[in-house]
Amino acid sequence: MEFSSRLLENAVNEISQLPGIGKRTALRLVLHLLRQPESQTMHLASALQDLRTEIKHCKSCHNISDVEICDICVNLNRQQDIICVVEDIRDVMAIESTSQYKGLYHVLGGKISPLDGIGPHNLTIGSLVEKVQAGKVKEIIFALSSTMEGDTTNFYIYKQIEKYEVKTSTIARGISVGDELEYADEVTLGRSILNRVPFENSLKSS
Amino acid sequence: MEFSSRLLENAVNEISQLPGIGKRTALRLVLHLLRQPESQTMHLASALQDLRTEIKHCKSCHNISDVEICDICVNLNRQQDIICVVEDIRDVMAIESTSQYKGLYHVLGGKISPLDGIGPHNLTIGSLVEKVQAGKVKEIIFALSSTMEGDTTNFYIYKQIEKYEVKTSTIARGISVGDELEYADEVTLGRSILNRVPFENSLKSS
Numbered sequence: 290m291e292f293s294s295r296l297l298e299n300a301v302n303e304i305s306q307l308p309g310i311g312k313r314t315a316l317r318l319v320l321h322l323l324r325q326p327e328s329q330t331m332h333l334a335s336a337l338q339d340l341r342t343e344i345k346h347c348k349s350c351h352n353i354s355d356v357e358i359c360d361i362c363v364n365l366n367r368q369q370d371i372i373c374v375v376e377d378i379r380d381v382m383a384i385e386s387t388s389q390y391k392g393l394y395h396v397l398g399g400k401i402s403p404l405d406g407i408g409p410h411n412l413t414i415g416s417l418v419e420k421v422q423a424g425k426v427k428e429i430i431f432a433l434s435s436t437m438e439g440d441t442t443n444f445y446i447y448k449q450i451e452k453y454e455v456k457t458s459t460i461a462r463g464i465s466v467g468d469e470l471e472y473a474d475e476v477t478l479g480r481s482i483l484n485r486v487p488f489e490n491s492l493k494s495s
Numbered sequence: 496m497e498f499s500s501r502l503l504e505n506a507v508n509e510i511s512q513l514p515g516i517g518k519r520t521a522l523r524l525v526l527h528l529l530r531q532p533e534s535q536t537m538h539l540a541s542a543l544q545d546l547r548t549e550i551k552h553c554k555s556c557h558n559i560s561d562v563e564i565c566d567i568c569v570n571l572n573r574q575q576d577i578i579c580v581v582e583d584i585r586d587v588m589a590i591e592s593t594s595q596y597k598g599l600y601h602v603l604g605g606k607i608s609p610l611d612g613i614g615p616h617n618l619t620i621g622s623l624v625e626k627v628q629a630g631k632v633k634e635i636i637f638a639l640s641s642t643m644e645g646d647t648t649n650f651y652i653y654k655q656i657e658k659y660e661v662k663t664s665t666i667a668r669g670i671s672v673g674d675e676l677e678y679a680d681e682v683t684l685g686r687s688i689l690n691r692v693p694f695e696n697s698l699k700s701s
Binding site: 306310 | 496497498499500501502503505506508509510512513514515516520522523524525526527528529533535536537538539540541542543544545546547548549550551553558559560561565566567583584585587588591592
């Protein structure tokens with residue numbers, strides 16, 4: 290792609306470094322910005338700068354936050370002795386939007402994945418173990434994605450905390466609500482039969 | 496979507512104003528930037544700022560350029576008396592990448608589209624007519640997209656310049672190279688028969 294302007298080329302190159310955005314899409318976005326009022330581009334640029342320089346992570350749960358300890362951790366209406374372990378902030382948002390969970394979170398910042406060079410020490414596992422050691426945690430809920438890396442991470446954390454007196458659980462795997470049985474894969478269907486729940490429970494949650 | 500941070504929410508909102516990017520994608524992009532070195536975000540932000548504050552349009556052809564008159568217009572190896580009329584800079588880049596055209600361009604900045612509130616005076620039609628009036632143009636090639644708005648714009652410009660001694664042409668419409676005839680739509684196929692070219696010509700261009 291040949292550009293008539295170095296500034297244009299620069300902007301397209303920077304935008305096309307974002308995941309899922311190629312040079313053509315980047316050019317479309319840049320030309321769109323040029324047609325909009327100048328203030329829109331300036332707001333976008335300063336929002337990105339502020340984000341990167343001022344963003345903090347909650348010292349307790351490692352969720353993204355504007356303050357030292359995030360709103361969820363300081364909320365005394367939430368159960369302080371249940372911790373849901375998730376991969377990143379998107380999972381916190383997804384679980385929060387269900388309004389079904391009233392405990393705390395612990396954001397790992399990823400999964401153990403040797404192929405990507407991510408080991409236990411790149412994640413916030415240490416501070417999770419410290420919380421358990423302190424003895425104030427009753428239950429740890431693993432809510433990582435059900436992949437090889439997720440399972441490895443679950444197991445690694447489990448091994449670190451099994452000597453302490455803490456209940457561990459994982460979120461249920463099964464057929465999605467609204468899904469037809471015949472289209473479900475065998476592993477999921479098999480697990481959902483093994484981990485069947487009393488019928489009265491299913492009445493409560495719906 | 497509930498955000499744990501105002502900075503995060505701000506960045507996501509600004510990014511999701513870009514065409515084709517929703518809130519979920521914007522969040523994914525922002526989290527990606529947070530995982531990358533700080534310099535990447537800073538380069539992106541300053542590239543956008545520089546683009547918006549410093550970008551110029553060529554005074555002759557209205558193409559985006561870093562200088563007063565763009566590289567294409569000052570290039571004396573190009574034919575200065577043929578002007579190809581296009582909608583925006585992407586079309587210039589598309590035609591340039593074919594290496595088949597050695598004349599100049601004129602970027603309209605859009606098409607006449609009353610429904611979107613774009614009339615002839617929002618485009619650079621005036622300066623195109625001036626060039627023709629000056630008598631230095633031998634041929635105008637219309638290369639707008641083949642839509643109602645494109646055809647309207649072509650016709651409007653044609654009416655403005657028909658009293659001057661200038662040849663006008665439009666780019667050929669027809670079956671794409673490599674396309675199978677049976678999948679072509681009737682209008683395109685019909686036009687490609689009406690506007691058939693001598694067989695020797697087709698040998699030259701391939």
